[in-house]
Amino acid sequence: MGVSIPGLMLDRGGVVQERYAVVYARKKKKRLSANCVEVVDSEQAARAGADPERHRHAAVVAGPSTSSESQQLYYLVRWLD
Numbered sequence: 001m002g003v004s005i006p007g008l009m010l011d012r013g014g015v016v017q018e019r020y021a022v023v024y025a026r027k028k029k030k031r032l033s034a035n036c037v038e039v040v041d042s043e044q045a046a047r048a049g050a051d052p053e054r055h056r057h058a059a060v061v062a063g064p065s066t067s068s069e070s071q072q073l074y075y076l077v078r079w080l081d
């Protein structure tokens with residue numbers, strides 16, 4: 001059984017996973033274009049890469065997932081900063 005996020009179903013099969021990331025976002029949004037997400041190895045790396053003055057925020061994201069418009073998206077699970 002997966003974890004439900006509005007618009008996305010996380011499966012335990014590993015296709016869509018929660019990951020730590022540094023996200024470039026002027027506004028903190030729920031859906032994030034893949035080109036604005038830098039996946040990193042750990043929470044520590046995400047926090048180290050954050051720079052709020054440059055709109056770079058540490059987060060946990062789920063994805064990638066393909067939207068109905070064939071765009072690669074990540075979904076916000078939670079902000080770390």
